[in-house]
Amino acid sequence: MATEVDALVVGAxxxxxxxxxxxxxxxxxxxxxDAADDVGGTWYWNRYPGARCDIESxxxxxxxxxxxxxxxxxxxxxxAQPEILAYARHVADRFDLRRDIRFGxxxxxxxxxxxxxxxxxRTDAGDYAAQFLVMATGTLSAVNTPxxxxxxxxxxxxxxxxxxxxxxxxxxxxxxxxIGTGSSAIQAxxxxxxxxxxxxxxxxxxxxxxxxxxxxxxxxxxxxVKADYAGQRARDRQTVGGFGSRIGWGEASALSVTDEERExxxxxxWQIGGFAFLGAFSDTIIDPxxxxxxxxxxxxxxxxxxxxxxxxxxxxxxxxxxxKRMCLDTGYYAAYNRPTVHLVDVSGDPxxxxxxxxxxxxxxxxxxxxxxxxxxxxxxxxxxxxxxxTGRDGVTMHxxxxxxPVNYLGLAVPGFPNLFVITGPGSPSVLTxxxxxxxxxVEWISDLxxxxxxxxxxxxxxxAAAADAWVEHVNLIASFTLYxxxxxxxxxxxxxxxxxxxxxxxxxxxxxxxxxxxxxHDYEGFVLS
Ligand code: N01
Numbered sequence: 466m467a468t469e470v471d472a473l474v475v476g477a478x479x480x481x482x483x484x485x486x487x488x489x490x491x492x493x494x495x496x497x498x499d500a501a502d503d504v505g506g507t508w509y510w511n512r513y514p515g516a517r518c519d520i521e522s523x524x525x526x527x528x529x530x531x532x533x534x535x536x537x538x539x540x541x542x543x544x545a546q547p548e549i550l551a552y553a554r555h556v557a558d559r560f561d562l563r564r565d566i567r568f569g570x571x572x573x574x575x576x577x578x579x580x581x582x583x584x585x586x587r588t589d590a591g592d593y594a595a596q597f598l599v600m601a602t603g604t605l606s607a608v609n610t611p612x613x614x615x616x617x618x619x620x621x622x623x624x625x626x627x628x629x630x631x632x633x634x635x636x637x638x639x640x641x642x643x644i645g646t647g648s649s650a651i652q653a654x655x656x657x658x659x660x661x662x663x664x665x666x667x668x669x670x671x672x673x674x675x676x677x678x679x680x681x682x683x684x685x686x687x688x689x690v691k692a693d694y695a696g697q698r699a700r701d702r703q704t705v706g707g708f709g710s711r712i713g714w715g716e717a718s719a720l721s722v723t724d725e726e727r728e729x730x731x732x733x734x735w736q737i738g739g740f741a742f743l744g745a746f747s748d749t750i751i752d753p754x755x756x757x758x759x760x761x762x763x764x765x766x767x768x769x770x771x772x773x774x775x776x777x778x779x780x781x782x783x784x785x786x787x788x789k790r791m792c793l794d795t796g797y798y799a800a801y802n803r804p805t806v807h808l809v810d811v812s813g814d815p816x817x818x819x820x821x822x823x824x825x826x827x828x829x830x831x832x833x834x835x836x837x838x839x840x841x842x843x844x845x846x847x848x849x850x851x852x853x854x855t856g857r858d859g860v861t862m863h864x865x866x867x868x869x870p871v872n873y874l875g876l877a878v879p880g881f882p883n884l885f886v887i888t889g890p891g892s893p894s895v896l897t898x899x900x901x902x903x904x905x906x907v908e909w910i911s912d913l914x915x916x917x918x919x920x921x922x923x924x925x926x927x928x929a930a931a932a933d934a935w936v937e938h939v940n941l942i943a944s945f946t947l948y949x950x951x952x953x954x955x956x957x958x959x960x961x962x963x964x965x966x967x968x969x970x971x972x973x974x975x976x977x978x979x980x981x982x983x984x985x986h987d988y989e990g991f992v993l994s
Contacts, residue, residue, distance in 0.1 A: 470494045473584065482556055483903060496565050496567060498588055499567070504554060512546055514633075519677065519792070523682070524900075542677075577855065577857055596883060611816075619823075621836065639662060643667065645840045668810060673782055676735070702974070702977065707893075712734075719758050722746075727746075753947065760786040788953060844954040865881070872927070872932055875891030882924040890966075893972065894969045909984065927992075940966075956968070
């Protein structure tokens, strides 16, 4: 017998938590399911050494409750994974959310039933009949493990950064391989390097990283922000990525200033640390010449930090900065100055196979006690497509998205009534402070549900024309930027066979304005019935 609910939410990360709080408060019977044993989503799973948010803690937190944001104290400028998980747990307890969350429950499939306007949702712990189905499954949650031949034959220990053992791992005295040099690897490598006897980093593409300059949260910053928290949140929402209003985003072109002024601004922001660096000038991610100035500044920094010139050159990226997601680090480049840390270039000679003893590339076998896969995610679409979803007329999400994700406002898919995706493809999502985007989506969706209830409408679904126009719109905006110009997970390029489509929608303020406009015009582009 299926459990009847108004809304079934998949995922108990920040999106699921806020949805539950909000929908329950509005009188919708809501249940959240999550495969994990606790809340936290990405911060539940990503426990690798050094895991830390790269948005400042005063900004990477909920704004919906003034008492919450005033009461919570962050210890560091950038919060580490345990502190963010503690925050998620605090939110769950503070708003009494756990009683409507079913942990250890994996959704297997969902079928839309046109006869009763309900989603039949199958889980490994019972079924649900839900009027609304919300995929709060996260954008970076479906783990990507490359299909290395021989991986099963390996006799040492294997870890994926996004499935790290809760008890932690002690690498003291071990020979360790890390595959990948994205955000996860860049945080883990300096910490693993402190323990391991030898560390081999297998790099396919170097990435740009800027120092986080993390440290204890400055009490003066905390007091200043809390004195006008609502104001700061509102100002952040007006920035391109939903954060950084305190430091500010440069409005001048990098081409409009002298060499000395440009250098001074990069240096100033390098010293501040973090994504502020990308905001030095207005055209860093738009104009190739402006971008190259910033890229070359970082390359010079790499060469000045890394002692061995050959290693430094290998660490210098050639793609535009910001095209792949930039990283923040604490001692990443300096880790290569340890005699025990070795960079192995696999850009020309891929990892051929895994043997019982280690990895083979370029005809050399690297024997190691442990392999760390820092190989990322099937981003943005992976978590949705790993659930077997069937909409109207037996059309599956796999069919609907065969050539890339199709949706309207990144929120809803034609042919899949009453289904919403939080921070999915087609929305600013991963280009922003995720909590800002999550709050905007949750509030927009819950306002829609309230409007439907007031008008006695049972179903909502975008038109195919609205979705097609939206996909075209997102592609057009992306084409004005440098984002599509390199292989990145934004494009699905990291997963063999995945359609190459730039998935997120750049520009948060315009996106929010468009969502508000759609709502103000009786949800134009949607059919309510
Ligand atoms: O994953 P990634 P991630 N052979 O996809 C390499 C967020 N995040 O987990 O670049 C060899 O970035 C791959 O190489 P290439 C953040 O949004 C945030 O690090 O494809 N190498 C790449 O180097 C981030 O962007 C935080 O050539 C292979 C690496 O593995 C996103 O999550 C922290 C390979 C994967 O890097 C993903 O980050 C962590 C192969 N077959 C993550 N396959 C913070 O808030 C893949 N690679 C700080």
